Amino acid sequence: MSGGAAVAVWVIGLIVAAGLSRLLFRLVWLFALAAAVLLWLHYRADPAEAVTGYVALGAGLAALRPLRRVIRGGL
Secondary structure, three states: OOHHHHHHHHHHHHHHHHHHOHHHHHHHHHHHHHHHHHHHHHOOOOHHHHHHHHHHHHHHHHHHHHHHHHHHOOO
């Protein structure tokens, strides 16, 4: 498995775990806030890469609540 695929597997696992645990859910949001600040700082060096990071971060955060509902059995 390549490095990018391994990271993707870990991120998917973290999102699934965050859907099950309120503590992990809050920690993911805190991490996202820190990542957003770092991406904002990185925007000056490479705007395209920073915007791509924002899109990926937003997609992961948007998937947390629906994923939690699906895993817990209520849609």
